[in-house]
Amino acid sequence: MAPSADWDEIKRLAADFQKAQLSSTVQRLSERNCIEIVTKLIELKLVDVIFTNDGKEYLTHQQLIREIKDELYIHGGRVNTVDLAKELNVDLNQINNCVPEITKGKDVQIVSGYLIADYYLEKIAKEINEKLQLQGQISVGELTLQYDLPAELLQHRILEHFLNKIIIGSQDSSDSRIFYTEDFIARTKAKIRGALIGLLKPTPISVIISHCNLTERLFLTLFDQLNAPGVLTGKQTGSSYIPSCYTKSQNEWVTNFYKQNNYLEYDAIIRLGISEPKTFVKRILPNEELTFLSTCVVGTQIKQQLETALEECIISKTYLDVVSLLPTVFSDADIGTMLESLLKNDYKSTIVFDNTVLSNHFIESLKESCMPMLQKKVDAIVQSGKYQQHSLERQLSSKVESFAPAHVDHKAERREERRRKATSGKGGGGTQGRETKTKAVKKHTRPSKNMAHDSDSDDQGVSKNRAHLEIITIDDVQNSIREALENEGLDDLLFQISKHLQGNLNQIALSMAKEAAEKLLQDASQNRKQTHSTAQDKINILVNDIKLYEKGLKMFPSDQQPQFIKYLLKSLGSDVLVEFCKYAANQSNLPVQSDTLTVEQRNKIINDLSDEYTKPFKELNASIAEHNMEIFYQAVDSCLSVCGMILKKVDKKKDKLLIQNHREKLISELNDCEDPALVLHLAALAIFTMVTQNMLHASGRQVALIVSFLQTQLKEDQMEQLQLYYGACYRRIKSEWRGSRGRKSETPELLPASHEVDRECVIISSLTFIRALLPTYADASPH
Numbered sequence: 001m002a003p004s005a006d007w008d009e010i011k012r013l014a015a016d017f018q019k020a021q022l023s024s025t026v027q028r029l030s031e032r033n034c035i036e037i038v039t040k041l042i043e044l045k046l047v048d049v050i051f052t053n054d055g056k057e058y059l060t061h062q063q064l065i066r067e068i069k070d071e072l073y074i075h076g077g078r079v080n081t082v083d084l085a086k087e088l089n090v091d092l093n094q095i096n097n098c099v100p101e102i103t104k105g106k107d108v109q110i111v112s113g114y115l116i117a118d119y120y121l122e123k124i125a126k127e128i129n130e131k132l133q134l135q136g137q138i139s140v141g142e143l144t145l146q147y148d149l150p151a152e153l154l155q156h157r158i159l160e161h162f163l164n165k166i167i168i169g170s171q172d173s174s175d176s177r178i179f180y181t182e183d184f185i186a187r188t189k190a191k192i193r194g195a196l197i198g199l200l201k202p203t204p205i206s207v208i209i210s211h212c213n214l215t216e217r218l219f220l221t222l223f224d225q226l227n228a229p230g231v232l233t234g235k236q237t238g239s240s241y242i243p244s245c246y247t248k249s250q251n252e253w254v255t256n257f258y259k260q261n262n263y264l265e266y267d268a269i270i271r272l273g274i275s276e277p278k279t280f281v282k283r284i285l286p287n288e289e290l291t292f293l294s295t296c297v298v299g300t301q302i303k304q305q306l307e308t309a310l311e312e313c314i315i316s317k318t319y320l321d322v323v324s325l326l327p328t329v330f331s332d333a334d335i336g337t338m339l340e341s342l343l344k345n346d347y348k349s350t351i352v353f354d355n356t357v358l359s360n361h362f363i364e365s366l367k368e369s370c371m372p373m374l375q376k377k378v379d380a381i382v383q384s385g386k387y388q389q390h391s392l393e394r395q396l397s398s399k400v401e402s403f404a405p406a407h408v409d410h411k412a413e414r415r416e417e418r419r420r421k422a423t424s425g426k427g428g429g430g431t432q433g434r435e436t437k438t439k440a441v442k443k444h445t446r447p448s449k450n451m452a453h454d455s456d457s458d459d460q461g462v463s464k465n466r467a468h469l470e471i472i473t474i475d476d477v478q479n480s481i482r483e484a485l486e487n488e489g490l491d492d493l494l495f496q497i498s499k500h501l502q503g504n505l506n507q508i509a510l511s512m513a514k515e516a517a518e519k520l521l522q523d524a525s526q527n528r529k530q531t532h533s534t535a536q537d538k539i540n541i542l543v544n545d546i547k548l549y550e551k552g553l554k555m556f557p558s559d560q561q562p563q564f565i566k567y568l569l570k571s572l573g574s575d576v577l578v579e580f581c582k583y584a585a586n587q588s589n590l591p592v593q594s595d596t597l598t599v600e601q602r603n604k605i606i607n608d609l610s611d612e613y614t615k616p617f618k619e620l621n622a623s624i625a626e627h628n629m630e631i632f633y634q635a636v637d638s639c640l641s642v643c644g645m646i647l648k649k650v651d652k653k654k655d656k657l658l659i660q661n662h663r664e665k666l667i668s669e670l671n672d673c674e675d676p677a678l679v680l681h682l683a684a685l686a687i688f689t690m691v692t693q694n695m696l697h698a699s700g701r702q703v704a705l706i707v708s709f710l711q712t713q714l715k716e717d718q719m720e721q722l723q724l725y726y727g728a729c730y731r732r733i734k735s736e737w738r739g740s741r742g743r744k745s746e747t748p749e750l751l752p753a754s755h756e757v758d759r760e761c762v763i764i765s766s767l768t769f770i771r772a773l774l775p776t777y778a779d780a781s782p783h
Contacts, residue, residue, distance in 0.1 A: 010044075013037070017037060038058065048060065048061060050064055050090060050094055052089045052090060053089050053090065053091060054089065057089070059090075061098070064088070064090060064094060064095075064098055065098050065101060065102060067088055068084060068088070068095065068098055068102060068115070069102065071084055071087060071088070072108070072115050072117060073117075076120060076123070077116065077117035077118075077119050077120025077121075077123065078114055078115070078116050078117070078120045079114065079115050080113055080114050080115075081095050081096060081099065081110075081113055081114070081115065082113065084115075099115070102115065103115070106118070111149065111150065111153055112149075112150060121157060121158055121161075122162070122166065124147060124149075124158055125158050125159075125161075125162040125166040125167055126166055128143065128158065128159065128167055129162075129166055129167045129168060129169075132167060132168075132169050132179060132180075132181060133168065133169075133181065135184075136180060136181050136183065136184025136187070137178065137179070137180040137181075137184050138169075138178075138179050138180070139177055139178050139179075140154050140155045140159065140177040140178075141177065143159075151177070155176070155177060159171075159179060163179075167179070168181070169181045169182075170182065170185075172221075174217070174221055175217065188212075188214065189226060191212050191214075192208075192212060192214070192219065192226060193226055195208055195211060195212055196208070196226070196243075199243050202240045202242045202243075202246060202273055203240060204239070204240050246273075250272050250273070250274060250280075251284055253272065254269065254272070254280070254281070254284050255284060255285070258285060258288075258299065261327070262298070262299040262300075262301040262302050263296050263297065263298045263299060263302060263327060263329070264277075264281055264296060264297045265295065265296045265329050266278075266295055266296060266297075267295070269281070277297075278292055278297070281297050288300075291303065291338065291341070293330070293331075293333075293334040293337050293338065294331060294333045294334055294337070295329065295330070295331050295333075295334055296327075296329055296330065296334065298338070302326065302327075303338070303342070305325060306322065306325055306326070306338065306339075306342060307342060309322075309325055310342060310343075310350070310357060313350075313357055313359070314350060314359055320356065320357040322335055322338075322339060322355045322356075322357065323335065323355050326338075332355065335355050336352070336355070339352050339355075339357065340352075343357075351363055351500065353493050353496040353497060353500070354493065354496060356490075356493060358490075358493075358497075362488075363497070363500075363501070365484075366481045366484060366485075366497065366501060367501055367504070367505065369480055369481060369484060370472075370476075370477055370480045370481065370501065370505055373472075373476060373479075373480050374471075374472060374505055374508065374509050374512075375512070377471050377472060377476070377509060378471060378509050378512045378513050378516060379516070381471055381513060382513050382516040382517055386469075387469065387471075387513045387514075387517055388517055390469040394469075469510065470506055471506055471509035471510060471513060472502055472505045472506045472509050473502065474495070474498045474499055474502045476502075477498040477501050477502050477505065478494055478495070478498045481494070481497065481498065481501070482494060485497065531583070531586055531587075532583070532644070532645070535579055535580075535582070535583035535643075535645070536645045536646070538579050539576055539579050539580065539636075539640070539645065539647075540647060540648050542572055542575055542576045542579065543576060543636060543647060544650055544655075544658075545572060545658075545695075545697075546568060546572050546573065546576070547650070548655060548658065548659065548694070548695045549564075549568050549572070549695050549696060549697040550565075550568070550629055551694055551695075552688070552689075552692065552694035552695050552696040552697075553565065553568065553696060553697075553698075555692055555694060555709070556705065556709060560705055562627055563701075563702055563705070564696070564697070564698055564702060565627050565628075565629060566627045567697065567698060567699045567702065568697050569623075569624045569627060569629075569632060570624065571697065572697065573623075573624045573632060574602075574624060576620070576636060577602065577617065577620050577621055577624065578596070578597045578602060580617060580620065580639050580643065581597060581602050581605045581606060581617065582595070582597070583643060584605070584609050584613045584617070584643065585605050585608075585609070587643075588608075588609055588610065588613070590605060590608055590609070592605070602621075603621075606618060606621065612642060613642060613643075616635065616638040616639045616641075616642050617639060619635045619638060620632070620635035620636060620638070620639050622635075623635040656693075658695075659689065659693060659694065659695055662689060662695050663686060663689045663690060666682050666685055666686040666689065667686055669682055670682040670683060670686060676729045677700060677729055678700075680703060680725070680726060680729050681700050681703055684698075684703050684706040684707060684710070685698065685706070687710055687713075687714070688706055688709070688710065691710065691713040691714075692713075703726070704726075707722060707723065707726050710722070711723075
C-alpha cells in the first residue's frame with residue numbers, strides 16, 4: 001500500500017486529469033501526457049489494462065470479455081479465437097486468458113479453438129432435423145464433414161441430446177452413429193420384401209443390395225425383421241439368399257433319387273447348387289443309416305447285398321469281384337472303404353487285392369509253401385555275416401540322417417547292438433558280457449568308405465535299403481506260389497499277393513536271423529566280458545595309484561605341488577586315458593596298433609570314436625593339460641560312466657600294503673642300478689616313502705625338491721652326506737652335458753680341496769652310501 005501522502009497526491013492528479021478532460025480543447029492534455037500518466041498508473045499497479053496490437057488503445061479485462069461475447073453473438077454463436085484476436089486487435093494470449101472466464105458457465109464451450117454457444121448447437125440441431133426428414137437417414141460422419149465439428153460433440157451434445165426434442169427420428173441399435181426416421185425404415189423394408197419375393201433361385205446379397213440401393217449393414221439388419229420367404233447363407237460379404245421354393249425343389253429331388261437307388265452322388269448334389277452335400281444329406285435324411293464315402297453316400301440296402309456276397313465267398317473259399325455288385329459311380333477308394341468297414345467288424349479272416357476278396361485260410365496255405373525257401377535264406381545270410389553287417393549300418397545310418405534321435409528303449413537297443421557287433425566279422429568280436437549292475441552303453445562301429453559315401457547321397461532308395469534288410473524278396477515269393485495261384489485261376493494277382501506275403505515273411509526271416517545271430521554271440525560274449533573286466537581293473541589300479549601319489553605330493557609346500565601334479569598327470573594320467581581309448585576302440589571295432597599309444601595314435605582313436613565316447617575322452621585329455629586334480633577326477637568319472645565301468649572303493653589296509661610294495665620295488669631297482677643319476681633319483685623316492693609312509697611320483701628334475709624336503713627328516717650327518725653326493729652327481733651330469741655340446745669342460749669339484757680322491761670312485765662310493773642308508777629307514781615310522 002502506498003503512503004497516505006502519495007495517495008493524496010494520486011487523488012489530486014486524478015482530479016486534475018478529470019478537470020483537464022472536462023475543460024475546453026485548449027486546456028486538454030496532450031497525447032504524450034496521457035500516455036505518461038497511464039504508464040505511471042500501470043507502474044504503480046493502480047490500473048490493469050490491456051494494450052492493443054498497435055499500442056494506440058487500452059482496454060480493461062472486463063471490456064475485452066464483453067467485446068468477445070459481442071463478437072460471439074455477431075458470428076451466430078461460433079467464432080474462432082484466432083479470428084477474435086484479429087478483429088479485436090488484441091494479442092491471442094489475451095483472448096485465451098479470457099476464455100476460461102467466458103466458458104465458466106454452461107452456455108459457452110471451447111471446442112477445437114472455437115467458442116461455441118448453446119444457441120448455436122440448437123440451431124445446428126434444427127438444420128440436422130430438416131436434413132434427416134428429407135433424406136430419411138443420416139450419419140455422424142457426414143455431419144462431421146459438413147459442420148467441421150468433432151464426432152463426439154455432434155453425437156452426444158447435439159444428436160442424442162436433442163433426439164425426439166428437435167431432431168425427430170431413431171438411433172440405430174447396431175450402430176450408434178446412424179440415425180434414421182421410421183418412414184425411411186418402413187419404405188426400405190417394403191423394398192427389400194418385394195425384391196426377395198420375386199427371386200426364384202439363389203442370388204448373391206451384393207446383387208440384391210445393389211438393386212435396392214442399400215448398404216449391406218442396413219440390409220442385414222432389416223432382413224432379420226422381415227418374414228422373408230427364404231434364408232441367407234451367412235452374414236458375411238459374398239453370402240447368398242436362397243428362396244424357400246428353390247430349397248423345396250432340391251429336397252424333393254434328393255429324397256426321390258435316394259429312394260430309387262439307395263445312394264447319392266456328391267457331384268450330382270453339387271450340381272443342384274448345394275455346396276456342402278454331406279451336411280445337406282444328413283439334414284434331409286435324418287432317420288437313414290448312411291455311410292459317407294469319398295464320392296457318394298450309401299444306404300443300408302447296398303451294404304446288405306455286399307455282406308451276403310462276402311459270406312458266400314468265405315464259405316466257398318473262393319474270391320469275390322466287388323466291382324460287379326456296386327453302382328458305376330463308386331470309385332476304387334469308395335469300394336475299399338466299404339470293404340474295410342465290413343471286413344474290420346465281421347470278416348477279419350479275409351484279405352482284399354484290387355477289389356478282390358481272398359480268405360485268410362488260402363493266404364496262410366500260400367505262406368506255408370514258402371517256409372522251406374525262407375529257412376535256406378536265413379541260414380545263408382547269417383552264416384555270411386550280412387545280417388550282422390546290416391545291423392551295424394542301420395545304427396550308423398540312423399545317427400547320420402537324424403539330428404534328434406527318437407525316443408526308444410536304450411537298454412534294449414544297446415544290448416541288441418552289442419550282440420550284433422559280436423558276429424560282424426570285424427576285430428574284437430563278441431559281447432561285453434557285463435554284470436547286471438554295470439550300465440549298458442551304446443557302441444558304434446567305424447564307418448567304411450562305402451558307408452560314408454552312402455550317407456552323403458540324396459537317394460532315398462539307398463537310405464531305405466540301408467534301413468530295411470530284405471532276406472526274402474518278392475521274386476522269391478512269386479517263384480514259390482506261382483503254381484498254386486495258376487491252379488486257382490488267380491495268376492493276375494500274383495504280384496499283389498507276393499508283395500503282401502513278402503513283408504510278413506521277411507519279418508519272420510529277420511526274427512529267425514536274429515535268433516540265429518544271438519546263438520553265435522554266446523561264444524564271443526566271454527571275450528567281451530573279460531576285456532571289460534581287465535580294462536576296469538587296470539583303470540582302477542592307475543586311479544588308485546594317482547590318489548596315493550597325490551597324497552604324497554601334498555607333503556610339499558603349496559608352491560611346489562603344481563610341478564609334481566603336472567608330471568603325475570602327464571605320465572599316469574595319460575596312461576589312464578590310453579586304457580580308456582584301447583577299451584573304447586575294442587568295443588567299437590577300431591584297430592589298435594600296440595599296447596602303448598603315442599599322442600597322435602591316441603588322438604586319432606578319440607576322433608574316430610562315436611560322439612558318445614569322443615566328448616568325455618576329449619574332456620579327460622584337456623584335464624591332463626590343465627594340471628588340476630579335481631577336474632581330472634571329474635573327467636575320469638564321466639569316462640567311467642560312458643564305458644559302463646565303476647571305480648571300486650579303496651581299502652585303506654590295501655593302501656598300506658601298496659606303499660610297502662612300492663618301497664620294496666624302489667629298493668630292488670636301486671640294487672640293480674649303476675647309473676649315478678638314476679640311483680640318486682630312486683634313493684630319494686625310496687627315502688621319502690620310508691620317512692613319510694607315502695608314495696611319490698616325481699621326475700629327475702624334482703630330485704632337488706625331494707632332497708630339500710628330506711633335510712628336515714634325516715639326521716644331520718646323513719643329510720650332509722646326501723647333499724654332498726647330490727652335488728657330486730649334479731656336477732658330473734653338468735660336466736657330461738657340456739662335453740656333449742662340444743664345450744670345454746672344466747674339472748668339477750666333487751669334494752673339498754683337501755680330499756684328493758678319484759672322481760669315479762666318489763660316484764661309486766655314493767652308491768654304496770645310499771644303499772647302506774636305506775636299511776636305516778626301512779622300518780621307520782613317519783618322522
